[in-house]
Amino acid sequence: MRPATTSLTTGSIPRTLFAFALPILLGNVLQSVNGSINAVWVGKFLGTAALTATNNSNIVMFLLLGGVFGITMASTILIAQAVGGRRMAEAKRVVGTSATFFMLLAVLFAVLGTFFSPHVLAWMGTPHDALPLAVAYLRVMFLALPASYAFFFINAALRGAGDSKTPFYYLVVSVVLDIVLNPVFIFGVGPVPALGIAGSATATLVAQVVSLVGLLRHVYRRRNPLALHRGEFHLLKIDWSIVRTLVSKGIPMGLQMIVLSSSMVLFLQIVNRFGSDTAAAFAASMQLWNYVQMPALALGAAVSSMAAQNIGAGLWDRVGQTARYGVLFNFALTGVPVVLIYLASQHAIGIFLPPGSASVGIAEHINHIVLWSFPLFGISMVLSGVVRAAGAVVAPLLVLAVALLGVRAPLAWLTIDRFGADAVWWSFSISAMVAAALTVAYYRFGNWRAARMAPAAAPAG
Numbered sequence: 001m002r003p004a005t006t007s008l009t010t011g012s013i014p015r016t017l018f019a020f021a022l023p024i025l026l027g028n029v030l031q032s033v034n035g036s037i038n039a040v041w042v043g044k045f046l047g048t049a050a051l052t053a054t055n056n057s058n059i060v061m062f063l064l065l066g067g068v069f070g071i072t073m074a075s076t077i078l079i080a081q082a083v084g085g086r087r088m089a090e091a092k093r094v095v096g097t098s099a100t101f102f103m104l105l106a107v108l109f110a111v112l113g114t115f116f117s118p119h120v121l122a123w124m125g126t127p128h129d130a131l132p133l134a135v136a137y138l139r140v141m142f143l144a145l146p147a148s149y150a151f152f153f154i155n156a157a158l159r160g161a162g163d164s165k166t167p168f169y170y171l172v173v174s175v176v177l178d179i180v181l182n183p184v185f186i187f188g189v190g191p192v193p194a195l196g197i198a199g200s201a202t203a204t205l206v207a208q209v210v211s212l213v214g215l216l217r218h219v220y221r222r223r224n225p226l227a228l229h230r231g232e233f234h235l236l237k238i239d240w241s242i243v244r245t246l247v248s249k250g251i252p253m254g255l256q257m258i259v260l261s262s263s264m265v266l267f268l269q270i271v272n273r274f275g276s277d278t279a280a281a282f283a284a285s286m287q288l289w290n291y292v293q294m295p296a297l298a299l300g301a302a303v304s305s306m307a308a309q310n311i312g313a314g315l316w317d318r319v320g321q322t323a324r325y326g327v328l329f330n331f332a333l334t335g336v337p338v339v340l341i342y343l344a345s346q347h348a349i350g351i352f353l354p355p356g357s358a359s360v361g362i363a364e365h366i367n368h369i370v371l372w373s374f375p376l377f378g379i380s381m382v383l384s385g386v387v388r389a390a391g392a393v394v395a396p397l398l399v400l401a402v403a404l405l406g407v408r409a410p411l412a413w414l415t416i417d418r419f420g421a422d423a424v425w426w427s428f429s430i431s432a433m434v435a436a437a438l439t440v441a442y443y444r445f446g447n448w449r450a451a452r453m454a455p456a457a458a459p460a461g
Contacts, residue, residue, distance in 0.1 A: 008162050008306040009084055009313045013321045018329065021302035023168035024159070025333070028294040034175040036287050036352070038200050041182050043352050048280040048359065049127065050197050051352070053134035055283035056126045059264050060117065061141055062257075064109050068149055070254025071102050072156045074246045077308045077389055078453055079160035079226070084312030088225060095157055095226050096235030097242040106149035113142040124265055125272040127279060133197045140201035147208040154215055159305050161226055166218065174211035178203050249453060252393040256384075256400050263404035270412055270424050278421060281362035284352035285370070288341055292371065295333035296378030299326050300385035307389035316449070323386045323443065330378035338371050362421075369425040373432035380432075380439040392448035399442065403435035 008016055035058075043051035075098035082091035113120075117138040118131075126134050151174070155167035184192055185199030195202055219227050228235055271282045303326040310318040341348050349363040380403075384396040408431035415423035442448065 007084075008080075008309040009315055009318065013318060014325045014329075017299075017302060017306055017322060017325050020162070020164050020306060021298050021329070023164040024301050025295055025298035027168045027171045028298050029291065030171055030175045032287075032290040032294060034178050035290060037179050038182055038203075039283070039287050039352050041186055042197060042200055043280070043284070044354060046133075046186070046197055048276055048353070048357070049129040050133050051283050052127060052276055052279045053130040053197060054137055054200065055279075055286065056121060056124055056130065056268060057117075057134045057138040057141060059124070059268060060113075060120055060138060061145075062260075062264070064113060064145070065149075065152075065257060068102055068105050068109070068254065069257040070250035070252065071098065071105065071246050072153050072250075073253045073304070073388065074250035074453075075102075075153075076156045076160035076305065077249070077391070078242075078245065079157055080162075080305045080308035080389070081312030081453060083161050084309030085314075087312075091161070092226060092228065092232065093235055093239060094242055096228055096232075096237070097239045098157070098246060099153065100236050100238055101243055101246065102153050103146065103150060106146045110142050110145040113145070114139055117142065125269045127272060127276050129276065130279075136196070136198045137201045140198050140205060144201070144205035144208050147205070147212050151208055151212045151215065154212075154219070157226055158219075158224070159301065160308070161224075162305070162309065163224075164302070164305075166215075170211050170215040170218070173214055174207045177207035177210055181206055245453060249391060249393050252397045253388060256397050259397065259400050259404055263408055266409045267412070267424065267428075270416065271421075274421055277358045278362055280353065280357070281349075281359040281366060284349055284359065285363045285366045287352050288348055288367065289370070289374070292334065292337045292341070292374045293377060294337075296330050296374070296381040299330050299333070299378070300381035302326070302385075303382055304385035304389045307386045311390055319386065319389075323383060326382040326386070327379060330382050331375055334375045334378045338374060341367060341371060366425050369422065370428050373429035376432045376436040379436040383439045383443045387443060387446070387448040387451075390448050390451045391453040392446070392451035395442050395446055395448065396439070399435055399438040402438065403431045407431045407434050 008020060010016075039051060039054065042054050075094050078094045079091045082088070082094065118135045121131060121134045121138065151170075155171070158164075158167055181203035182200055183189075185195050185202045186197070187199070188194030220229075223229075268279075268282075272279050303322050306322050307319045310316070310322065345364045345367055346360065349360050349367070353359050353363065380396075380399070384399070388396060408427045411430060412424045412427040415427075419426070
């Protein structure tokens, strides 16, 4: 039987939001577990230089994800609004054009990244002992980029249609394969040669390809309403009316990711000045922060899809309630990992660093300064997700730019001579406070409710 899309416009708002957000949260946790286990293999067995190499490389990949993140988010919102308004033909037009446009960008980034990765890593100030390792790792990750982006796009489209469970199931497949294959490719097993740090990236490549193939097979076997079948492949031809919407709305959303990534690159440039011990401590801390920020990221994605469907259906009261419950859930779910890490800081950090390493104490100090600010980060994620669902994409970008590029980076640079590395960690927390305050002000007093996504396509004539 051909399944219907899942409506997020009816029923209990907290129950619907929680049920929709939970698979996204679990998926984010799985991805963090995957990254953490990979970090354990790299940090424990290949050394702190290798761990620094993977951390610097992953920042670059995150930066490139920002280049296509906005296109994906714009298409997801268009799909969700169309589904909420029961306009399935319009949703499929968005899927077709978005898939083609998105993959062309992914291939372009992969090709450029393969050639320029050594220069980018050197510009970031990657420590000399970690630079060749980072180049080897990053070049393999670029080979995985098209499959990774395709997997990411399909998952986002399904969530726009109200399905957060299917993406989770195939993310489980990807994570399990990555975890199992990491030691195989790093150390070599049987006919598989030992690839060292490049083996960790190779495991990711294989896992992403296998998961993508499985997800596509599932979508077509279950005849998902968004799947393009025979007679519909002409929808893959780029429709420029849709592209105009994707670009005009997607670029500001993509720039948010790029601002976030750029601020982290600037952050790393400062951190790397203090040597490999501090850089490794920061890398280990970021592994823990991945878990802490997972609820906020999941809720941000969930409220965006849910708000977009309700906006498409004209149910503005439900949009406001979605925002309120999203913020409440953020404080409840983000507070748990924050408290746990504060209570067991040394043990948590010790998972990623060798016993007796000087980096352990540094990482504990970093966490004591930074961790409390993550619930504030969550406020920005949730409310930004709501206003973006209406088509208001410039204000969240400006808020992020002010907080991260106007406050975080300059504050760190201007006070580093007086406070040393503490200037870097405090700038992180203070910028989170600024972002939360500005986002709340815009949600309460801004004109985001008057914003609209442009029509997905011209009416057929």
